[in-house]
Amino acid sequence: MKVTTRFNPKLFELMRGYSRERFIKDVGAGLTVSVVALPLAMAFAIASGLPPQSGLFTAIIAGFLISLFSGSRVQIGGPAGAFIVIVYGIVEQYGVGGLLLATFMSGVMLWLMGFLRMGVLIKFIPVSVIIGFTNGIAVLIALSQIKDFFGLQIEGKVPAEFFALVKTLWQALPTWNGAALAVSLLSLAIIVIWQAVMKRKVLLPDEAGLLPRVSGSLALIPGSIVALVAATLLVAVLQWDVDTIGSRFGGIPQGLPEFTVPAFGWAEMKGLFLPAMTLAVLGAIESLLCARVADSMIRDKHDSNQELLAQGFANMVVPFFGGMPATGTIARTVTNIKNGGNSPVAGMVHALALLLVVLVAAPLAQYIPLPALSAILMFVAWNMGEWREFVRLRTFRMPYRISLLLVFVLTVVVDLTVAVEVGIFFACFIFIYRISSLTTAERFALPQEILATNGVAAYKLTGAIFFGAVKLIDDMLADMPAKALVLDFSSVIYIDSSGEESLEELLEAYHEKNIPVLVYGLRQQPWDLLQRTGWLKRLGQENVLQHAGELENRLAALD
Structure with a gap:
């Protein structure tokens, strides 16, 4: 009889019979994922109103801990685009200290969800609610990047509230910077074209059309890195006047993060309870959906409760090092799988590779232009949204349409927390009505x-x-x-x-x-x-x- 425990990381199971060949594959996959994670971690942090090193430290610390204790073989953790809107709102209202406390509280909630074996309950959130707020977050991410994409000159912080944000962007539109827009469009074009070309590696020579087939080694380089390098060199050579990480943040510190203790207090915790709950629920949904996608690709079964324990522990630790909320990330996890990752070792290697970059190459980050990072996030926002669902709405019944559109509009116009609450309430009401009618x-x-x-x-x-x-x-x-x-x-x-x-x-x-x-x-x-x-x-x-x-x-x- 097999005895199940509350704490059973996949790493401990897979270490039995772990071979040298598997280790080599994991190292290769981990290094590839680190290249993908590097620009995304900085971009997510900047879009959230934080310095770029917050995203890097989160990818390093949380990424390592999530892989170490994960309930999935191939899950890669780190900062995610879904958190941008929530984190930005928390930072604007409560400051960075409030974000650290909210992240810690969300970690405790995630850990309790896993300890109480509530992983299966997350699966009961309706698909219409998930698609609605995912598409809404994608729209908000794109809106938040318009400032850097066009190089707009806006004094002070950009407001988080939708109507105030649109008004501020509209008023600042005459201040657009031609050089910044050129860098953004060039970066976006490189990412899109690179992705299209890289897909040719799976085609036969006679199926490749006008675009050539690509060798496997070249295809390992993500388009975001190519765009980032090209944009950085272009700005440096032509001396274009665009904002860079160095001009706005003074660069990235070269070294380990400092230990920071969030300010704990009953008043602060009471005010941050709902934002922390939103972070926890969204993190749980993101990580478990990502784990399900990974399961379908590797034909394995993850432990949802253990995954929540890992996510909770990681989010309880990162605030003490100035990090931001972390969860499982689909893009990096899929990259890990496609490049041969088959155990949590790959995720740990990815975190260590990012640490090495911070320790060795941090001074070079000051030259990265912010319009290039905004182009990367625009591409992320487009891929995040499930836009075909809007076209398919007419094939669904009216309650599904209302639920999806209601959550989408509330996410964009009001608040993500309100949108999820209203969406789940509406879905429960419809469910009760249908069951009672039966x-x-x-x-x-x-x-x-x-x-x-x-x-x-x-x-x-x-x-x-x-x-x-x-x-x-x-x-x-x-x-x-x-x-x-x-x-x-x-x-x-x-x-x-x-x-x-x-x-x-x-x-x-x-x-x-x-x-x-x-x-x-x-x-x-x-x-x-x-x-x-x-x-x-x-x-x-x-x-x-x-x-x-x-x-x-x-x-x-x-x-």
């Missing part, structure tokens, strides 16, 4: 072989007797038979406490009239609940029948 109490005629049927009413109950469907009892109270009431529970799959109270009311009303109630066909859950609450005892053991065949004898006894 719960019925239909009157049926008793078989001819059952004697003495005059004055006997029989109902077949179907579905779930819960708080949303308790009104089905009303017909049985309004039209009482003279001799007995027969209830067929064979199609009842669930009864909750509200349903039991309605049945209790029904029983009391019939007992006052001295009319017996006969039930049969009880399944396990309804039987357990009615037995535990004493309803069956009050009903009378002689009135609890196993099947319809016992009705004849019982009705005869009543005569």
Whole structure:
């Protein structure tokens, strides 16, 4: 018998029989992923209102810890684009100290979700809600990058609120910088064309068309790095006047991050509870969706609870080193898989490679132009959104359309937290309505072989007797038979406490009239609940029948 524990990282399982060949593949995959993660980590941090080193330190520390304790073989953790809007709002309202505390709180929540084995509950969030806020986040990321993409001159911080953001961008539009726009468009074109060319490596020579096939080694280089290098060289050679990491942030410190203790206080924690909860829920969704995608690619099964434990622990640690929220990232995980990564060692190598870059090549980062990073994020935003779902909306039913569009609009215009809350509430309301509509109490005629049927009413109950469907009892109270009431529970799959109270009311009303109630066909859950609450005892053991065949004898006894 296999014993399951609450703490069971995949790394510990896979180390048995770990070979030199697998290690070489993991090292190669980890180095490739680090090249992909380098520009994204800096871009996500800058877009979130943080210095670029915050993203790098998060990719290093959280990336290492997530891989070390992950419940997935190939999950790569780090800063994610989905957090940009939330993090920016927290930094604007509560400052960097508030973000560190919120990140720590979200880590505790994630850890508790994993410890309490709540990983499976995340899967119950409706697809329409996930697509709605994912597309909404993509739009907000693109809007947040317009300033650097066009080189707009805006004094002070760009507001996070949608209408204020649009107004600020519109007013600053005349200040656009031609050099910055040229760098942005060039970077975006390089990324798009590079991705299109790299796909040719999987085609046969006669299928490649005008574009040539690409060798495997060249295809390992991501387009974002090519664009970043090209844009940096272009700006340096032509001496264009565009913002760079050095001009805005003074570069990236060369060395290990300093230990920082977030300011803990009840007032701060109370105000940051909802933002921290949003970070935790979004992080859980992102990481578990990423793990499911990875499972389908490597034909493995991840441990969702262990993954939440890993995410929680990583987010509890990174705030002490000035980091930002982290989660599993689909783009880096897929890159890891496609380049031969087959164990958490690849993710740990990716983190160590980024650490080496910070220790050795950090001074070079000051020359990176910000318009190039904004172009990378524009590309990320486009790929993040599931835009085809808007086209396919007409093929879905009205509740799905309303839910998706409602969450999308609220995410863009109001707030992500509100959007998720309203979306889940609306989805639950629709679910309750549909389930209650499937719960019925239909009157049926008793078989001819059952004697003495005059004055006997029989109902077949179907579905779930819960708080949303308790009104089905009303017909049985309004039209009482003279001799007995027969209830067929064979199609009842669930009864909750509200349903039991309605049945209790029904029983009391019939007992006052001295009319017996006969039930049969009880399944396990309804039987357990009615037995535990004493309803069956009050009903009378002689009135609890196993099947319809016992009705004849019982009705005869009543005569």
